[in-house]
Amino acid sequence: MKHHRIQKHLSAYLDNELTSVLQKKVDDHVRVCQECKDMLADFKVNRELIAELVQPAPSMKDAVLAKIRETENVGDNFISTLRRWIFRPITVGATAFSTVCLVVALYYFTYSPVPQYDELVDFYFGVHTEEVANNPLKSNVVTPLSSPETDTEDFGEETETLLDLYFED
Amino acid sequence: MSVTSLTADMETYSEIAQVEEFDSQQERELILRCQERDTAAMGTLVVQYQHWVYNIAFGLLGHHEDAQDAAQDAFLSVWQNIDSFQFRSRFSTWLYRIVRNKCLNVIDQRKRRKTDPMEIDDSQPWVPLDNVTPEHETLRTEQNEILHAALDRLKESYRTILILRELRELSYEEIAEVLNCTLGRVKSRLHEARKALRIELERIDW
Numbered sequence: 001m002k003h004h005r006i007q008k009h010l011s012a013y014l015d016n017e018l019t020s021v022l023q024k025k026v027d028d029h030v031r032v033c034q035e036c037k038d039m040l041a042d043f044k045v046n047r048e049l050i051a052e053l054v055q056p057a058p059s060m061k062d063a064v065l066a067k068i069r070e071t072e073n074v075g076d077n078f079i080s081t082l083r084r085w086i087f088r089p090i091t092v093g094a095t096a097f098s099t100v101c102l103v104v105a106l107y108y109f110t111y112s113p114v115p116q117y118d119e120l121v122d123f124y125f126g127v128h129t130e131e132v133a134n135n136p137l138k139s140n141v142v143t144p145l146s147s148p149e150t151d152t153e154d155f156g157e158e159t160e161t162l163l164d165l166y167f168e169d
Numbered sequence: 170m171s172v173t174s175l176t177a178d179m180e181t182y183s184e185i186a187q188v189e190e191f192d193s194q195q196e197r198e199l200i201l202r203c204q205e206r207d208t209a210a211m212g213t214l215v216v217q218y219q220h221w222v223y224n225i226a227f228g229l230l231g232h233h234e235d236a237q238d239a240a241q242d243a244f245l246s247v248w249q250n251i252d253s254f255q256f257r258s259r260f261s262t263w264l265y266r267i268v269r270n271k272c273l274n275v276i277d278q279r280k281r282r283k284t285d286p287m288e289i290d291d292s293q294p295w296v297p298l299d300n301v302t303p304e305h306e307t308l309r310t311e312q313n314e315i316l317h318a319a320l321d322r323l324k325e326s327y328r329t330i331l332i333l334r335e336l337r338e339l340s341y342e343e344i345a346e347v348l349n350c351t352l353g354r355v356k357s358r359l360h361e362a363r364k365a366l367r368i369e370l371e372r373i374d375w
Contacts, residue, residue: 008357008360009360010360011356011359011360011363012356012359012360015334015341015359017341017356039364039367042367042370043363043367046335046363046366046367046370047335049312049316050228050316050320050331050332050335050336051335051336051338052309052313053224053227053228053313053316053317053336054224054336055224055227056220057219057220057222057223057224057240058223058237059216059219060215060219060223060237060240060241060244061212061215061216061219063241064211064212064215064241064244064245064248065208065211065212065215067241067244067245068208068211068245068248069208071245071249
């Protein structure tokens with residue numbers, strides 16, 4: 001196996017995480033390769049250095065439990081504040097007044113004698129239609145000036161006679 | 170060291186000792202009690218996990234106060250979202266995922282503020298950590314700061330995987346669960362992260 005491929009396994013080799021076959025190959029390579037040997041030695045030293053960073057931790061139990069109580073009290077405080085605010089005399093008065101206003105407004109809009117929108121629309125359309133029907137100038141319906149029916153229209157016997165006399169001349 | 174701080178440390182260590190004694194059944198019972206809003210059970214869970222939650226946060230953020238705040242916020246999120254935990258994954262991986270998200274939020278806030286929390290003197294050489302004289306203690310602190318500076322320059326995904334593996338010593342499977350990716354991805358990303366850290370530390374040249 002080539003040098004750079006072996007080098008990739010040095011870390012797992014240090015942690016005994018390789019298969020026995022691969023472990024043997026890396027073992028053989030490290031014996032003869034100074035670069036890999038140095039790298040492995042540095043890995044070991046650095047591992048020990050990091051392990052030395054471990055130190056006694058300060059006791060956190062009281063602080064954590066205090067924080068827990070604090071966060072839970074915040075919830076309790078919010079509810080009690082809300083409750084106190086709700087039952088303040090001024091809040092009760094304002095709430096009662098608002099409720100009365102709301103009820104009056106609802107009653108007014110529900111039982112008011114003012115005609116509803118659709119009734120008003122129907123009323124205005126009816127008036128408009130009637131007015132247009134009585135006044136042709138306001139009518140939008142275009143009547144054709146001449147139509148086939150005009151020519152065949154029966155003008156009456158007297159008119160027919162006059163027309164025949166006129167065309168005979 | 171004063172008696173008070175010694176007592177506080179003893180309490181911390183005794184709390185860490187308790188962590189080892191918990192098994193998955195006890196943990197399950199605690200989670201169920203938390204889901205029934207039992208704060209005492211939550212307190213026990215905090216004690217059980219605070220050590221690693223804090224250390225992961227510190228590894229990712231490199232700042233004690235930020236790490237402490239992120240860890241506490243993570244526990245608060247656990248409490249607020251415990252009902253959504255359905256035992257489909259390990260509680261620890263679920264918790265570490267929350268911690269990671271909280272740390273990412275802090276990092277985002279830092280970026281918005283555009284401040285550099287890593288103002289360090291990197292002129293001191295690396296020293297073996299067995300030495301416990303005050304001078305060496307100082308050097309050790311600086312050594313940690315340099316390491317944090319190097320970690321801070323890495324991509325977030327590299328930093329996270331290094332902390333989960335090297336500091337928390339999670340298995341590849343657990344890391345895959347926390348990061349929600351495949352085993353192959355964990356292997357390749359971890360290798361790239363280690364290479365990147367090596368380059369950053371060489372660049373700092375301590």
